Amino acid sequence: MSEALHLPIIDLSSPDRLSIANSIRQACVEHGFFYLVNHGVEEELLKKVFEQCSKFFSLPIAEKMKFSRKNHRGYTALYAEKLDTSSSAKGDSKESFYIGPLADHLNQWPLEGDLESSGEDIYGASAHSDYGMITLLVTDGVPGLQVCREKSKQPQIWEDVPSMSGAFIVNIGDMMERWTNCLFRSTLHRVLPPGQERYSVGFFINPNKDCLVECLESCCSESSPPRFPPIRSLDYLEERVRLTYGS
Ligand SMILES: O=C(O)CCC(=O)C(=O)O
Numbered sequence: 001m002s003e004a005l006h007l008p009i010i011d012l013s014s015p016d017r018l019s020i021a022n023s024i025r026q027a028c029v030e031h032g033f034f035y036l037v038n039h040g041v042e043e044e045l046l047k048k049v050f051e052q053c054s055k056f057f058s059l060p061i062a063e064k065m066k067f068s069r070k071n072h073r074g075y076t077a078l079y080a081e082k083l084d085t086s087s088s089a090k091g092d093s094k095e096s097f098y099i100g101p102l103a104d105h106l107n108q109w110p111l112e113g114d115l116e117s118s119g120e121d122i123y124g125a126s127a128h129s130d131y132g133m134i135t136l137l138v139t140d141g142v143p144g145l146q147v148c149r150e151k152s153k154q155p156q157i158w159e160d161v162p163s164m165s166g167a168f169i170v171n172i173g174d175m176m177e178r179w180t181n182c183l184f185r186s187t188l189h190r191v192l193p194p195g196q197e198r199y200s201v202g203f204f205i206n207p208n209k210d211c212l213v214e215c216l217e218s219c220c221s222e223s224s225p226p227r228f229p230p231i232r233s234l235d236y237l238e239e240r241v242r243l244t245y246g247s
């Protein structure tokens with residue numbers, strides 16, 4: 001059984017910038033998850049993104065495989081990813097399409113014309129924490145996302161994150177947790193087996209590839225030494241992605 005969780009709501013339209021910053025900090029320390037409203041991304045644009053998602057993912061598999069993932073960009077098929085690397089399930093019941101910075105020209109873009117024309121313990125996205133710094137997430141409103149606030153406690157308690165119309169769901173990733181010596185929480189989350197079509201768009205914000213992610217001075221002391229060794233951002237990401245694809 002799961003309970004609905006009341007996450008903090010950060011309103012970016014407030015003129016009191018300092019108070020916004022303090023609320024974000026508190027949300028990152030207490031939950032590692034919050035809703036962001038009045039973020040400035042127009043509803044119309046988000047609607048168009050979901051329309052394009054629906055068009056792409058409705059294509060026959062052979063069409064989608066033409067954009068199959070290269071250089072971490074492009075299409076990944078159903079069950080190709082397993083976010084919970086400790087699980088014995090065959091993979092997660094989701095398809096994805098990854099894009100990244102425009103400047104490196106690695107993205108694969110379907111042409112407009114290409115877009116003319118889904119029991120066992122399998123999750124939409126199995127239990128994981130995100131790898132990077134911060135994730136901005138928008139969903140089509142179909143429920144499924146859950147968080148586990150105490151990842152090391154057994155039995156795990158999973159709470160629903162209800163969708164909030166127009167809001168982004170923001171969460172902290174593992175590199176931010178490493179940076180802050182666990183002051184900011186990278187919270188375990190998952191998506192329940194969908195049972196119906198569900199779209200979500202995640203914007204994963206990562207440090208530059210050569211950035212050394214090491215405990216910030218303000219986050220450690222003699223009595224609270226760094227819990228993680230320094231690591232280059234790209235090395236960390238590549239290892240996490242490698243485990244997700246079981247290769
Ligand atoms: O679809 C969702 O609600 C969450 C997806 C997710 O956790 C992820 O892509 O990392």
Ligand SMILES: [Fe+2]
Pocket residue numbers: 128129130189
């Ligand atoms: Fe995630």
